[in-house]
Amino acid sequence: MSNQTTPQPIDPYRHLDLQLNPDGTLTRLRHIPDTRASSDPSLPIPVLSKDLTFNPSNHTWLRLFLPRTALSSEIPKLPLIVFFRGSGFIITTASSTVFHDLCVEIAHGVNAVVASVNYRLAPEHRLPAAYDDAMDALRWIRTSTEEWLTKHVDYSNCYLMGNSAGGNIAYHAGLRAAEMGNDLEPLKIKGLILRQAFFGGVQRSGSELRLENDKVIPLSVTDLLWELALPVGVDRDHEYSNPRAGNGVEKVRELGWRVLVSGNGGDPLVDREKDLVELLEEKGVKVTWDFEEDGYHGVEHQDASKAKKLVEMVKGFVSQSSY
Template identity: 65%
Template structure:
């Protein structure tokens, strides 16, 4: 692994100057347990389902409590969510993501299924993409009553933030283009991509302008890709640079499926220019894409730091889903 000249606070990664290696310090992050007791005075219940015990992958489901008392014919849209943190940190149980999914399920009146996928560098990409597809197969075949009784399988969205949006994007490309893939009765209606993690060897204006960004400095973004991408490839690999490789061709499959795609971002995010480029490519390929880039300079992951930003995002998602 290449030598770095600085510590990397965002990912708890430290350069070891004696031998040039890098140590990934996975300090325990705050976790929240699921709460599935319907007698609890809480608006959203949650529980975990194991997807693949060998890979230690799972789903955390979030169900609005009032769904338990509604007519089963009034079913909820399904949002399959992939958490952020650079492909290498945290989980669906991390408190900040747990709370975000609770609020999203409550505000959107949806069942949210947050995927706990394998992390790099122990499991480099495309491991997380494989886990995403396995999660979709698990959901469509599951006999869990929260899913079978309360989910409208014909209204499914793949959603992620940052690295999670990258996973949702690549899973969507695979689901749209694989003619042999049978997800019935699950029907994907669209993708919800928030501040998509994507890269490239040529710097964008927003990356250079925000090189020392306190949330996502350029050095941390580069190191994230070094840890997450297959060994021996650079940031122009199609897992990172979404404008190269088969991505453009596969977007035509997304178009043919009739999916709608929402791409949202913030002016103060170093990734904003790359997200704008992705929207441009989607439009060129005829994808029905809705873009929302805030006029203010909200930072990367702002919705996890400020509740009012989360509420603004939920309002955007509610509108997007209602028009799908």
């Protein structure tokens, strides 16, 4: 007889501390620490931050991060990184400490202004709501009179970045922005930065099967996230989930944008990200990719050395794309 026991199925609601209500909304039970923005230059902090509403009717806002060094009059205008956080489209905000801290590191390490977009959450606001909010944010940025933008941002040097579900949002916002062409001027997007981007499909990938019971995002959890986020009645082969089902990548190539894709071997999503690289290369898009053998989903939030490597990678990508 074998001593091995079959792993118990992972309850995705319990894993995420969620309760589904009869009306289809969620009660989010987990306490997630927040950090308040601070724009006070007298504080001994390397990066200042402030919150700004961009669509009052949707209660959507963004948190702007400004490196303290930008306050010096000798500093030239800085690149803009528009950031979309992860969390499966369904939890956290742009003020959640884990994402606030990452944006501080990016702003400081890359020497860029970062705008972290607080988009609406599913299932109360299913996709494409988050993509709509991303575009609202870009339109607001291009016309805003906010001094941190007008005084310190080089509008011709903009990047869309996201991790996990935020990488999915950055990708789809990028496709929409590419279709708009010059309509976003003076904002000019130079590239997309997709960190452990969340994509899916009906057919299981090798890494999904290999890491079915992953401690961070087991397969039952990713299935639930898609079930809650996608439009009602569609499956994971919808274009919002499966990039091979969509169009628009050719426009990214025509505009000369570069794309950075980064992932880790211990992440169930990694094979999806590798497939995205293949798709982009097939379409002639300039792709830079980095896949580490070790590391798990969200490792940069737990391991300072991984966070530092990510920031250095983003810094190198931005500096190469700036010319």
